[in-house]
Amino acid sequence: MTVEPFSLPLASPLETAGGTIDERRGFVVRSDHRGETGVGEATPLPGWTESLDDCRTALDTASVADSGALRELDAAEVPAARHGAATAMLDADARADGLPLYRWFDADRRCRSIPANATVGDGTAEETVAAAAEAVESGFGCCKLKVGGRSVEEDVERVRAVREGIGEDVTLRADANGAWTRSEAESAFDRFASLGVEYVEQPLAADDLAGHADLRGGSVGVALDESLAQKRAGAVFDADAADVLILKPMVLGGPGDAYTLAMQARERGIEPVVTTTIDAVVARLAAVHVAAAIPDVAACGLATGDRLARDLAADPATVSDGQISVPRSAGLGVDPSEVRTDA
Template sequence: MIEPFSLPLASPLDTAAGTITEREGFLLRTRDGLGEATPLPGWTESHEDCRNALEAADAALPDWQAALDACTDAPAARHAVSLAHLDAASRVERQPLYRFLGDDARVDDVPVNATVGDSSVDDTVESAREAVDAGFDCVKVKVGARDVEDDVERVRAVRDAVHDDVELRADANAAWSADEANYALDELAGVVSYVEQPLPKSDLDGHAALREHDVGVAVDETLTEHSVRDVLAAEAADVVVLKPMALGGVDRAREAALTAREAGVAAVVTTTIDAVVARTAAVHLAASLPGVPACGLATADLLDADLGPDPAPVESGRISVPQEPGTLPGEVRP
């Protein structure tokens, strides 16, 4: 059964495809499993294409492979189908999803980063301090919306304002030219651990060249055009940022994470501002990866409403991992 939903954002979100004010998606309910498809312009298929793929998948059930095949060109729809399948299977095994994906080791929580948006130097510093006071020891600062010199000043001001134990990251969302990225990475050496998506997503060679700096290079949007294996072959990243919704499912995202780790490249799990079902599945994915770095999973407060209670709250920079069988505890399943 396919159930559409629409959730308002707490504040508008600017994307490459325009500004959005709500997250529209679908719940997929099967006999024993629950999945979520929440397409995002610029990252996945359109809302209409997602619905069409889900309808074809739903008609193919209970043949799971046929249902997955119906979503070949629709990653958000495939996310819902694969998650419903994993949710059902982990419930049969009476295991939380992360243990079903990984091993039997119990994981109570995983580290998460705070995200500080684009604003003035003073406001950026204040937001970073508030995050650190709340217990976050990793802060990601959004850059790329203003002159690169101004962004460098903002990030340096945050570095001066918080203690050295706080990891800083910068996320340019593919906004810089090669010259701007080279300048920024020179200036931010010793200030940030890595810069996320400094260049346009198609530019593997450019990202590879940036790795000559003393700052890590992470790719995010790039993974909507290139596979992790392509990124590794091009030696284009020190870190891959994995969004299960955009990659077509928790299963695909975990395979990408393991492939990257085997090559010595770190993997960070984040979301596309998903509702509670997909967001909690991403928490399980992170928990299935021992020693995972701080992940971009503290996104529940970006929604003004959700499909149900949040079983994975954030406290002191760590997000709780549900321990009941499946993805969500039975009493909070929407």
């Protein structure tokens, strides 16, 4: 296994209630397995995963373990490092079996494209309406707005302005990134109901599973994201705390773990939604394959590639009309030799 660092600036930083993401640093991982070279990506996001230093240390340690690198990497401790190594192995496996990765997960499936939501960062009402309108203009049928960075009053006005600007037919979601108190969340949910908001991601702090369970039951759903990063999925299931689970393969330890969790969620009547952590092309492709393996998947947060100023390779999973095309070639759909950290 080889490990190569990269650093990619964002052309359009993502403003959230938890801060601004303006650069992504990580590692390209290559691994020889079953006669194929597979490629993976470990792009940690502190707060969500281990730090960049801890990721590097874990990958270096795993790469000198001559077999079973994956066994050295604990999904709870170093999820991004494990994602990098696991993706490289899966890419090689799927290549060896001549299947696109999503069909390596489920050979019976055929999927040409998956629906995506547009991701609209925090901003003034005018900025938010402009970004949402541009997304709808380009064909997105679902927009996710970052909220929680300003007062509930202001966020309600932002969402109202967007709803008026884009009409009734576009699905609207919000993501508070854990910013609200229980009473702020209750008032936001009341007001969002009449604006047709489908669900709010992480309205409350990650550890408040009981508070999230109490918010459920109305027309606005509860989606958990940070809670899943912090807690075991079993605790989220046991608390009946979610209508929707946000699955970020980079946070969960890899594409295989994310796929397994998606299927477990479905069995419990919880809708899985796959998203990136604003990753480079290799990890975005892995997430696209996880989403493609889920029958009738809901719109996913995977249209994030255009935020990067440059990338590790050309992206074969193109976005058009709010749909992401699913690569049909074996593995992830990118040639490992075309993945370059100095691009």
